[in-house]
Amino acid sequence: MSPVELDAVQGAGADTLEIAVVIPTFNEKANVAALIAKLDQALAGRRWEAIFVDDDSPDGTAEAARVLGRSDMRVRVIQRIGRRGLSSACIEGLCATAAPVVAVIDGDLQHDETLLPKMLDLLQAGDHDVVIGSRFVSGGGTGDWDRDRVAKSALATRLSRRVLKADLSDPMSGFFAIRTDVARALAPRLSAIGFKILLDLLTAAPEPLRFAELPYTFRCRTEGESKLDHVVALEYLIALYDRMFGRFVPVRFAMFSAIGVLGIGVHMAVLSALFLGIGTSFLVGQIGATLAALTMNFFLNNALTYRDRRLKGWRQLADGWVSFALICSVGAIANVGIAAFMHDVRNDAWAVSAMIGVLVGAVWNYALSSRFTWGR
Ligand code: GDD
């Protein structure tokens, strides 16, 4: 670390900002004031600011934080519109501060804010890049988690070992403090998918980060509810994929293609139900099957591939469906045209021709729908 950087982390003068606490929130209105009161106590005597990064929560979390911010200038708010995601919220928060150290803490009071001064001291001493609140070093704990969640968390931690070289006990922690210059340098390399911002930072670093872990006990939530659902679990797997193979096949394209393959299954199932089962004409069967597959692909891509910019409400969904249908129709024409050209004109093998046609159609559908259907 250069002397200038160390100076910045240690704080040059008595009134220099020392630490920013980034708080990602979605529907945490009832916890906002209590959290600031706890930070005020825990960080007494230190110069800090809190940055709420709220994804336009319907319960008015952002406004509740702004109300505090009007009388307490340490409280700042970033309100993101039409965006979702814990990791990406944290990244925006940590890029938005002038403080040399930045901590990330949940907005629901489940993390133990009394660790913050210790984290700050360790970083200011200059021997670490990141200090992590851990539930799994001695003295820490998972509080009142049921066996199911403990097992799932252990599985996720085991999986993370595949991408993580460092041997730390709690890479899934959402509670840590990091040198801001280190985090900012890593920001362009982050996948920003899902919940696991710490794992993302640790695995993005070209050189292993120098870390320390401090024990804490995960508290139970008293207000609001957890947003960790099945889609978030899936996002975790997607993030792991991204770290391992994202360089070769971008994760969104892989998702989009997997859903496309599922669509073929739906097409065949609906076609056989209509044509063979009910006994419609083949043309009617094909039209029904195409519409069913298209609609299913649209909604699955909306819920999964583009979860972070999901279309909502009748109007957006209807417009999106129409644009997706138009794009895919052109994609289908391109697919058939290219396959026919390769097979009939160039005499390429039929299977190769067909595969190339499918690939070109898929890339077309993906590129245009990500730009137009989900491109806001
Ligand atoms: N901005 C934003 N956008 N914030 C979000 C989003 C989102 O899409 N989803 C969740 N949050 C906020 C919540 O409002 C809360 O402040 C914090 O992120 C944690 O979300 P929870 O839904 O309460 O997660 P959890 O308690 O189940 O899991 C937490 O603890 C685990 C163990 O440390 C998270 O921090 C996990 O990352 C962590 O592994």
Ligand code: MN
């Ligand atoms: Mn929580």
